[in-house]
Amino acid sequence: MTDSKLLGLILVFAPLSIMSFGGGQAIIADMQHQTVDVQHWMGGSQFVDLFALSRAAPGPSTLIAALIGWQVAGFLGAVVATLAIYVPSSLAVYGAVRWWHASKDSPWRAALERGLAPIAVGLVFAGVVAVLQAANASVFQLLTTAVAAGLLLGTRIGIYTIMAVAAVLYAALAVI
């Protein structure tokens, strides 16, 4: 039973690892779909809670895989999911870095740089929509998202200041 759960974690996260062009943001949409709709490991609102945790914690935000793995199969699940999300992409990156230095003048190098950019951009925006839908976001949350993005783009206010203000604000709303 546990073995099949661990295998399930590998089968979900290892392909996501290879597909995460442009970083962890790119696979959030599909991770949410797999975890909630396909595997039924958790509900949509719990996924959003874990997403929030992984964003508030330091380090790579793809560590949401560790939280999902833990939920599914305990500590071993967390370890397996983390390895599954990092090892395949890391091996690919190591190979690519070696190839990169060996082929400085190849026209394919420039083509890859420019050809992968639109893929990454499209996936990042898809991730925005996926999480907002999974959260069943209220108008107030949509507004929070827009204001946070605007502050990051237009000011030098750090992400942690914004997160702290949002946490206090929402806690106050819950109490009222």
Next chain:
Amino acid sequence: MLNHSQLNRLDFMASETRSAKPVVPLLSLMGVFFRVGITSFGGSTAAWLYREIVERRGWLDEPHFITALTLAQVLPGANPVNLSIYVGSQLRGGIGGAAAAFGMVGPAFCLILVLGYLYRQFGDNPVVHMMLGGLAAVGVGMTLYIGVKLSRQVRKPVPILIALAIFLMVGVLHWPMVPVVLVLTPLSVGLAFWGTKRAAP
């Protein structure tokens, strides 16, 4: 004041140290990524690594770091981890890459499990749930911000169309991502390759 020949000599010494890179001990390599892994926050990891690796330790020069950052962003995988692998393998080969990646992920992994444990204890509390809702909204805002920054690299009509198509298929229509990416990535890279060939015959 230094005279001309002394300056030349300093210049020569500087270029010599640049070509003969100092061997960075594996432990201090891992230590740097360890520290950045638990003190940096989503999106700012690159800035922390820049400060530690270029400014404070001089392990890489700035243009080299920027190339590394671009590759880390374009390739699959989490950007901070990819950057760790690039810098680590540049300094100490495959084992250096593994040490740097482990330093970046290992401690952060432990930390997030602690947060996950706290969530299990207090997750049912309505105030906690509400706060996480607010944090998630800010998290999405950060994703939006990264999307806007990245989209400055996509300026021509065809790449914009490809980005829009990916967004619609995966984000709006909820098509499975893997086949969509497998079809559109070769198309996008192929078109970029064709574009370069036509621009420089």
